[in-house]
Amino acid sequence: MxxxxxxxxxxxxxxxxxxxxxxxxxxxxxxxxxxxxxxxxxxxxxxxxxxxxxxxxxxxxxDHTGHIPNGVDCDIARIKTRVFELQHSEESAEKIAEDLLASTSSSGRVGLRLRGVRGLSKSIKALRRRQNQMQDIDNLDDAFIIHLLNGFYFLAPRML
Structure with a gap:
């Protein structure tokens, strides 16, 4: 489990x-x-x-209907969870991606689904970039305030 x-x-x-x-x-x-x-x-x-x-x-x-057990899906879910946990670490994205893919039991099939080390490291970098953008909002001058149709407001960072 x-x-x-x-x-x-x-x-x-x-x-x-x-x-x-x-x-x-x-x-x-x-x-x-x-x-x-x-x-x-x-x-x-x-x-x-x-x-x-x-x-x-x-x-x-x-019992399950229409599909068989797939260990690759479990490996991918484990990797995605670890990526969210490790996105704040100081290690390089490539090193994290290599370690995560090496730790799986069926790294070849998992690597294909996640586009290999390069694709996984790109995903980690994108997560870090998105996280850094949200941390850059210190005051309302650094953000757009978007009024949504349902009456709510949304705060988005200004792009330089």
């Missing part, structure tokens, strides 16, 4: 080649559903699952 975070910072569960998203939270257990759209796969974990990562506490309650 592994826990990942999606791009929206939501928790995902990796178990035996399948990836699940959190479905329902109950008093003593959490229900997870397969992330594939038409799959009926479901699993259940105790509510203290986050403190027991690495243990085999997952119970599959409904």
């Amino acid at each position: 592994e826990l990942f975070k999606s791009q929206n910072r939501r928790l995902k569960l990796g178990y035996k080649g399948y990836i699940y998203t959190r479905d329902k939270i109950r008093k003593n257990h959490v229900t997870w559903q397969c992330e594939k759209m038409k799959c009926k796969g479901r699993a259940k974990t105790p509510s203290d699952y986050s403190s027991r990562e690495g243990e085999d506490i997952v119970t599959v309650t409904q």
Whole structure:
């Protein structure tokens, strides 16, 4: 059992080649559903699952339909989670990308899906650039204020 975070910072569960998203939270257990759209796969974990990562506490309650387990998807989810965690580190983007791709069990297939070391390092650099732009806003003179149609305002950094 592994826990990942999606791009929206939501928790995902990796178990035996399948990836699940959190479905329902109950008093003593959490229900997870397969992330594939038409799959009926479901699993259940105790509510203290986050403190027991690495243990085999997952119970599959409904079998998957229409697809087979894919370890590459789990490796990619693990790499994406690590990229979000390591984007603030001082290491070079190329070094982070090399280390992450070398740590996977099927690095050839994962590398193809993530466009290799070069593609992954470009993604890390883009994340860092985006993060730095948002940190550069110190006062309202450094930003555009955009009025959205739904009545909300959005703050965007000025590009030099």
